[in-house]
Amino acid sequence: MKKKFILFLNGEYKKDDIEYYKNLLDGKTSVAVDGGYDFFIQAEVQPDYIIGDMDSIDKIEDSIPDDIAVFEFPKDKDLTDGHAALDFCMKEDFSSIEVVMPNIGEPDHFIGNILLLFHKDVKKKIREKREILFLSKNYEYRILDNSKLEILDAAGDSFSIMPISKSIMLFCEGTKYDVKNLKVDLGETRGLRNRIVTNEMMIKISGEAIFIRKLNSSN
Numbered sequence: 001m002k003k004k005f006i007l008f009l010n011g012e013y014k015k016d017d018i019e020y021y022k023n024l025l026d027g028k029t030s031v032a033v034d035g036g037y038d039f040f041i042q043a044e045v046q047p048d049y050i051i052g053d054m055d056s057i058d059k060i061e062d063s064i065p066d067d068i069a070v071f072e073f074p075k076d077k078d079l080t081d082g083h084a085a086l087d088f089c090m091k092e093d094f095s096s097i098e099v100v101m102p103n104i105g106e107p108d109h110f111i112g113n114i115l116l117l118f119h120k121d122v123k124k125k126i127r128e129k130r131e132i133l134f135l136s137k138n139y140e141y142r143i144l145d146n147s148k149l150e151i152l153d154a155a156g157d158s159f160s161i162m163p164i165s166k167s168i169m170l171f172c173e174g175t176k177y178d179v180k181n182l183k184v185d186l187g188e189t190r191g192l193r194n195r196i197v198t199n200e201m202m203i204k205i206s207g208e209a210i211f212i213r214k215l216n217s218s219n
Contacts, residue, residue, distance in 0.1 A: 002095035004028040007085050008047070009113070010035030010056050011102040017137050018042050021100060028098070033085045036100070037064075051088055052081035082113050086132075090121060096131040103136065114210065117143040118164060140213040144205040151201045156216040161191035161209050168207030174198040 006028040013021065022043045032040050034052025046068055050057075053075045057064075064070065073084055082099065089097050104110045113134060116122060123145055126132055134141040142149070144161070151157075161170060163186045170182045176195040184191050191209070203211070 002093050003089075005031060005089040005092075005094055005097045007031045007033050007082070007089065007097065007099045008036035008039045009033045009082050009099065009101050010038075011105050013039045013042055013102050015042070017102070020137050021102075024098065024100070031085055031089065034081045039100075039102075049088075051085040053077065080109070080112060082109075083116055083119075086116060086122070090125055094130060097133075099132075099134045101134050101136055101141075114141055117141070117210070118208065138215055140215065142211045142213075144203065144209045144211050146206055146208070148202065148204045149211065150203075151196065151213075153199050154196045154201060154213075154216065155199055156196065157213055158193060158195045159211060159213045160193055161203070161205070161211055163188070163191070163207060163209050165207040165209070168205055168209050170209075171204040172202065174201035 004027060006024055008021070008031065010033065018039070021039060022045065025045065030040075030047040030049070032047040032050045034054060035056030037047065037050055037057050040047050046065060048069065050064065050068055050070045051073075053073045055075055071088065073081070077084070079087070086097065086099065099113070101110070101113060117132065117134070122132055123143065126143060126145060161168075161184070163184050165186065167183055167185045170184055170191060171180050172178060172194070174196060176197050182190070
């Protein structure tokens with residue numbers, strides 16, 4: 001059976017959100033990415049793995065239970081902890097990887113994490129119909145790469161589509177602004193702030209784009 005991974009990145013895990021994130025663990029292999037271990041402390045559960053250079057949890061490193069598998073990387077390395085953890089999971093036979101990023105935090109890390117979706121190794125796995133996405137309680141981030149996305153039971157959610165390739169051709173239905181073969185060039189903002197209005201929404205993209213969905217619970 002293919003594994004389902006869920007990774008928790010370093011960030012601010014608010015007390016009111018812990019139960020929401022805890023419910024996401026069911027049936028998944030959990031990974032604390034360095035300071036993401038703070039979530040597991042608050043949730044009072046153990047991750048299956050801890051991965052990172054440990055610079056965010058070095059003060060409590062000695063208190064980590066012995067039955068948690070820890071993979072420690074050098075502090076001076078070419079990859080971020082998030083990238084290293086994603087690589088670790090992609091070496092397994094998996095069906096999905098969810099990466100929890102609780103807040104935007106430092107903008108360079110946030111943008112760098114989102115752009116990981118366009119790394120050649122990640123895109124290869126997505127083209128193999130394996131799901132890789134970033135999420136928080138309020139948002140979901142995906143890559144659309146010459147692909148179709150269908151979403152059910154999400155009426156009220158809003159979304160934005162931002163080209164990464166030179167241009168995209170966009171088709172969407174079940175939305176406030178349905179479009180057919182709309183060309184959106186890189187840097188244009190016509191793909192921002194649409195809304196899902198039916199229980200079945202479908203998007204098709206020719207080209208590459210970032211898909212950002214604002215979940216109804218945050219509206």
